[in-house]
Amino acid sequence: MNLIIKMAWRNLWRNRRRSLITMSSVLFAVLLAIFFYSMEKGSYERMIDNMVRYSTGYIQIQDVLFEDEPSMDHSMLVDEHINGILEELDDRIDFSVPRINHFVLVASDRITRSAMLMGIDSAAEARLNDVSDRITAGSFIEDNDKDIVVAQGLAEVLKVVTGDTLVLISQGYQGVSAAGLYRIKGIVDLHIPEMNNSTIYMALPEAQWFYNAQDRLTSLVIMPENPQHTRQLAGDISERIDTEWYRILTYEEMLEDLLALMQFDIAGTMVLLAILYIVIAFGLFGTMLTMLLERKKEFAMLMALGMKRAQLAIICFIEAIIISLTGAFAGILVAIPFVVYFYHHPVQLSGDFADAMTGYGFEPILPLSPDPVVFVSQAMVVLIISIIIGMYPVYSVFRLDMVKARQK
Amino acid sequence: MKTVIKTNGLSKTYTNTAVPVHALKNVTLEFKEGEFTAIVGPSGSGKTTFLNVIGGLDKPTEGHVVIDNVDIATMKESQLFDFRLRHIGFVFQAYNLIPVLTAMENVSFIMLLQKQSKREMEKRAKEMLEQVGLSDKLDIRPSQLSGGQQQRVAVARALASKPNFVLADEPTANLDTESAFNLLDIMARLNREENITLIFSTHDQRVIDRARRVITLVDGAVDKDEHFERN
Incomplete structure (x- = not known):
């Protein structure tokens, strides 16, 4: 296993610039995704918090x-x-x-x-x-x-x-x-x-x-x-x-419309993030494809020497995972100070944008949510994308014709 | 002398071309332990196909390849991977070394896949690199070695795991004269000292002149099989 990890790690740095560019693209995607998601979650959390504190409370007892x-x-x-x-x-x-x-x-x-x-x-x-x-x-x-x-x-x-x-x-x-x-x-x-x-x-x-x-x-x-x-x-x-005379309501029931609106809005943001991630996925896929084309002869040589297809596939898979997760974690690390800063110092909106926000019933500020879910969810998304993309080299290695690959 | 490889009625036809290509036609040969054999012939004569088939990299359309009393033509791919790892050494014309590993790691590579002990592996790898005159290049990566040096590392790797035989596909094709002679000297010496069977495909006269057996293939069939007395 040491050999496999060593080879995967060193392969990444064979084309240092390409690896760094791919990692950077993942980094910026994760940074943007965290920023969007954190901003949306932060706004809604603040709105719910305000509604709970000023209006509904967490639970109400009412006449039925x-x-x-x-x-x-x-x-x-x-x-x-x-x-x-x-x-x-x-x-x-x-x-x-x-x-x-x-x-x-x-x-x-x-x-x-x-x-x-x-x-x-x-x-x-x-x-x-x-x-x-x-x-x-x-x-x-x-x-x-x-x-x-x-x-x-x-x-x-x-x-x-x-x-x-x-x-x-x-x-x-x-x-x-x-x-x-x-x-x-x-x-x-x-x-x-x-x-x-x-x-x-x-x-x-x-x-x-x-x-x-x-x-x-x-x-x-x-x-x-x-x-x-x-x-x-x-x-x-x-x-x-x-219960013949009284009814118990939670804030989720009392703010049902607001929460439904939130879910709808979050779904919109998810579509935006999905587009962002699709772009990144294609970038990552391109890197994998180039890497595979460049190394087909080498793969054939390794298999001829006795390296099993599965071992070779694991090397390629680890490369895909390392490249994307390094980018994702770097993105998270860069995002943390931003998110924490804007959580404590939310951006105060002014002018038309503030009026528009107020018109929609939102407080005209942009607070960010430091909820760990924001960071973990983005890391998970990148992990899933990289696993899916990492399957392509695995598939290619298992289909590689040793003789043809060596002739090319 | 013990027979290392025996081929019987070996044929290979490629049908995925516009016209079927008969790369090998009824090749029946035996290779004895310690032989230094050159497979020669013009381009397209079937040299590389023959090496691929006896090396278990390609399957024959017909016939048998018996190594150590086992017909590898009937083996599954997974069995062949293991068989190659344990019994066959390879030296290729190009793309021979693993670029991300040092010379020492490249030589140890097969032994590592064979799960030999680290101590034994390092000792053998150092010994082999010394034998090919590269004991000062242990931690150097292939890109920092000359073409000749790279092929010497490849030879060291092929022989380090003590295979039954080594297949070399035009190993001198990309080398200058001095490097080619140097490599051939080393291979001839190791062939004698380690008693390892060496089979080359080549059209390099420098290799042919050193071989003790020269098999000429023409259009996929054995045209001549000559033996020579050489040191």
Whole structure:
């Protein structure tokens, strides 16, 4: 085996320039692929993280009908039954956040829009996200506040500033009309454009009063100790809860459309990466083909001397694997510092591109994901390509006619 | 003397050409241990085909090649690989050495495939390189050796594993006179000292003049089989 590895290794450096060019092509392909994939994964991870932290949480307990018919009549009471389950699973639950969320019609003196009113427990919400730190004007609401905080995008649409008053109109619990005048205490800049254009925060007791839904919630957000165990925890809550009255939703179910869009987008990127890799595969194949043509006589000589076809095939295969994996690992090594840097310092987009991103509901930044899956997946792709291409010389060696090859 | 190779009614016809080519026609020959034989004849007379067939590189269309009481014409390819490795040494006209291995590694190559012990292998390889006058070139790669030196390394490699016989396909064709004579001296000496059977295909008069047996092939058939008394 030593002889085979030695010969494969030295063969690679017989035509140093060609080997280096081939390795470089693999390097750049892997670098580009990692960059694209990491950027896409990073954007989506950030979007999911933002949605989870600012909107859905990892798990929600809701009234069984609320998801399909979101009205105050489908709000719920957090009774002893739910509290008992939360206590039982206390070691796996980090904390819970009570919310009352419902659509409202919001009007300034001249403009009317629909918005999402979020009645929140500011202390619990602070454990979930940094919304109170993202105030751009005024200050954030406290639990006994009667005022509201408006997201910046919505404030701009309504052309309002702190101190202005907004009219809120909605439908309360059991058909009661919910209406009120609320002073804007602060303006908050949210990460998610969609939320930034439609969210109003109100203290939970005030929101319950507004909707005439005392002690009621539309959802109880559950944050697991370990987010990776979300599905398992949701399952365990489901097993214990009275499913005739309550429903357990994970963030994957609540963000189903977003995740489907992500999968679709990722599939598009995969097509792009596949094209990139096909180009590289042809380059690699060309190198293998040239190498085979150049060395047919040599192969025939080696076989005449007694080297078995299988041994020769292994040499060729090792050469293909070394050349592509060296390129792939070099690509990964070069990519790591880039990815880590842009993970900590995401590119902030500006101008039309930023507007376009915002228009699609994306935050106008390009964060990169340092997830090891990004690197390992590219190494695996290159490995698979090189195995497939490495099979060609193996096939050729097994078909080589010794006599004809020596005559050429 | 012991018979090393025996061919009986050996024929080879190539049918993958526009007109079938009869490269060998009913060749029946015997080669004894220690013989120094030149197979001569014009281009296309079947010299290389004959060496290919008795070397197990090509299969005869008809006839038998018996080596060590075994008919190699009936062997499977995998058996032939092993047979060649254990019994036959080859010296080719060109593309003779493995370019990525040093002279020492090239000479050890067959012994390495035979899985001989490292110590034994190195000792024998050094001894053979010394015999061909290249003991100072152990770690040199083929590209840094002259054509004559490369052929000497090839001869050392062919003989190092102590095969039953060595087949050399026009080994002097690419060499200048001095290198050719030098190579032939070495081969003749090793033939005597190691008692190894050497069979050359050649149309180089320098080789023919050294051979103790000269077989002339014409149109794939044996035209003459002459023996000479030479040192």
